Amino acid sequence: xxxxxxxxxxxxxxxxxxxxxCACTSEKPVSExxxxxxxxxxxxxxxxxxxxxxxxxxxxxxxxxxxxxxxNWHYYNEDSTYFILKxxxxxxxDKGFWAPQIYKENxxxxxxxxxxxxxxxxxxxxxxxxxxxxxxxxxxxxxxxxDPFLFKDEDGKYYLYHVRFDNGNYLWSAEYDFDNDxxxxxxxxxxxxxxDAWEKTDNNIWPPIMEGPTVIKLDSVYYLFxxxxxxxxxxxxxxxxxxTSPSGPWTKHPDNPxxxxxxxxxxxxxxxxxxxxxxxxxxxxxxxxxNDSTANPRRTRIIPLKFSKNDSTGIYDITVDKEHIIIxxxxxxx
Numbered sequence: 001x002x003x004x005x006x007x008x009x010x011x012x013x014x015x016x017x018x019x020x021x022c023a024c025t026s027e028k029p030v031s032e033x034x035x036x037x038x039x040x041x042x043x044x045x046x047x048x049x050x051x052x053x054x055x056x057x058x059x060x061x062x063x064x065x066x067x068x069x070x071x072n073w074h075y076y077n078e079d080s081t082y083f084i085l086k087x088x089x090x091x092x093x094d095k096g097f098w099a100p101q102i103y104k105e106n107x108x109x110x111x112x113x114x115x116x117x118x119x120x121x122x123x124x125x126x127x128x129x130x131x132x133x134x135x136x137x138x139x140x141x142x143x144x145x146x147d148p149f150l151f152k153d154e155d156g157k158y159y160l161y162h163v164r165f166d167n168g169n170y171l172w173s174a175e176y177d178f179d180n181d182x183x184x185x186x187x188x189x190x191x192x193x194x195x196d197a198w199e200k201t202d203n204n205i206w207p208p209i210m211e212g213p214t215v216i217k218l219d220s221v222y223y224l225f226x227x228x229x230x231x232x233x234x235x236x237x238x239x240x241x242x243x244t245s246p247s248g249p250w251t252k253h254p255d256n257p258x259x260x261x262x263x264x265x266x267x268x269x270x271x272x273x274x275x276x277x278x279x280x281x282x283x284x285x286x287x288x289x290x291n292d293s294t295a296n297p298r299r300t301r302i303i304p305l306k307f308s309k310n311d312s313t314g315i316y317d318i319t320v321d322k323e324h325i326i327i328x329x330x331x332x333x334x
Contacts, residue, residue: 033329033330033331034299034300034327034328034329034330035051035073035299035300035328035329035330036056036290036297036298036299036300037051037052037053037054037055037065037287037298037300038053038054038231038271038296038297038300039053039054039098039099039100039147039212039271039272039287040052040053040054040272040273040287040300041100041101041272041273041275042275042283042285042302043102043104043127043275044277044278047068047278048066048067049066049067049068049070049275049277049278050065050066050076050102050128051064051065051066051067051073051300051328052064052065052084052100052102053099053100053287053300054099054100054298055097056296057296058095058096058098059095059097060086060087061083061084061085061086061087061089061091061097062084062097062100062111063075063082063084064076064082064084064129065330067328068278070277070283070302070326070328071326071327071328071329072328072329072331073328073329073330073331074331075330077128083129083130084111084124084129084130084131085100085111085113085122085130085131086130087115090132090136091120091122091131091132091133091136092116092118092120092133092136092137093115093116093118093120094115094116095115095116096114096115096116096117097113097114097115098113098115098146098147099113099114099146099147099212099271100112100113101113101148101149101273102127103150104127105152105178107125108123108125109123109125109126109127109129110122110123110150111123111124111129111131112148112149112150112160114146114147114148115138116138117144117146118138118139118140118141118144118145118146119138119139119140119146119147119162120133120137120138120148121133121139121181139160139182139183140182140183140185142185143164143165144164144165145162145163145164145165146162146169146211147162147163147211147212147213148162149161149213149214149215149273150176151215151216151217151246153217153246154217157175157246158178159173159174159175159176159215159247160173160174160175160176160183161173161191161213161214161215162174162213163210163211163213164190168194168207168208168210169207169208169209169210169211170190170191170193170194170208170210171192171211171213171226172188172189172190172191173187173188173189173191173246173247173248174187174188174189187247189247191210191224191226191250192210192249192250192252194208194210194228195252196228196252196256198228198235198237198239198256198257198260199228199229199239201229201233201235203233203234203235204229204230204233204235206230206232206233208228209228209230209231210226210228211227211228211271212226212227212238212270212271212272214226214272214274216274218307218316219314221243221244221314221315221316222242222244222245222246223240223241223242224240224241224243224250225238225274225284226238226240226241227239227270228257228270229270231268231270231271232268232295233268234261234267235261236267236268236269236271237256237257237259237260237261237270238258238259238260238269238270238271238272238284238286239257240252240253240256240258240318241253253315253317255317255319258318258319258320259286259303259320263320263322264288264301264320264322265322266289266301267289267292268287268289268295269286269287269288269301270286270287271286272284272285272286272287273285274305277304281304281305282304282305283302283303283304283305283326284302284303284305284320285300285301285302286300286301286302286303287299287300287301288301300328301325301326302325302326302328303320303321303322303324303325303326304320304321304324305318305320306318306319306320306321
């Protein structure tokens with residue numbers, strides 16, 4: 001998620017298994033012009049939306065699309081071959097380019113992403129790149145970690161939320177050294193364990209998975225949005241937890257999940273990001289399964305969010321406007 005929102009509101013066998021699991025909703029016709037970005041994120045700047053995410057198979061790097069209305073998109077400069085960050089062009093990684101985030105500070109654009117199951121940070125003078133590294137390395141190469149999200153608190157401290165592997169995927173936070181693109185390892189904190197039924201439904205044969213973090217702060221409370229279940233599971237979904245500290249402890253909302261196939265009507269709905277629209281509406285961009293029997297390539301969706309402060313808890317109850325889901329399309333001509 002980009003700073004503008006904060007300022008306004010302060011993975012041939014798995015496919016077979018999925019085919020067995022996925023007969024869950026009625027098959028819907030799809031358009032070949034639909035956008036096929038997984039783990040998507042949208043950055044808003046100068047009256048335009050910029051969308052990037054995991055390309056099919058996570059190969060090559062990252063591309064970017066531009067729009068002024070969320071529905072109709074085109075490749076930046078109408079060039080479908082352009083990459084804002086490309087493999088082996090002064091960047092770390094040669095495979096598995098997943099889950100990006102664009103963050104801007106002091107006129108510099110910072111691009112956080114996953115490659116080779118490592119979290120990486122690159123920089124550019126332009127939103128549309130090309131993003132490069134002065135020193136080609138991951139942020140923390142000591143062990144595998146994926147799905148970065150950088151959050152800056154009001155006191156100027158930075159926190160890197162991400163996923164680490166330990167008999168499953170779990171969310172962690174760590175204070176971040178912004179100048180050196182590294183974490184303070186002594187601050188590494190596991191966010192929470194898998195505790196709720198929706199996080200690992202009965203049809204999930206995989207280890208626990210919680211991933212795809214986004215963090216915002218509202219009225220001195222931290223909101224951590226995350227996805228759970230395996231992405232190939234039709235019950236992949238989004239929920240959130242709150243805390244009074246960026247490092248937790250976190251309390252999961254009792255009405256989780258807020259995005260799920262039973263709510264939005266499409267399988268595998270999850271792993272995205274929040275952004276504030278040009279209409280001052282908060283949105284969540286996410287991916288769904290390609291169809292009712294196959295997860296990949298995943299399709300992109302955008303849904304409005306509704307925030308309602310609960311007077312008894314002081315916490316915002318967050319729901320989605322399922323009647324106004326946006327299906328973004330690529331149009332080669334503006």
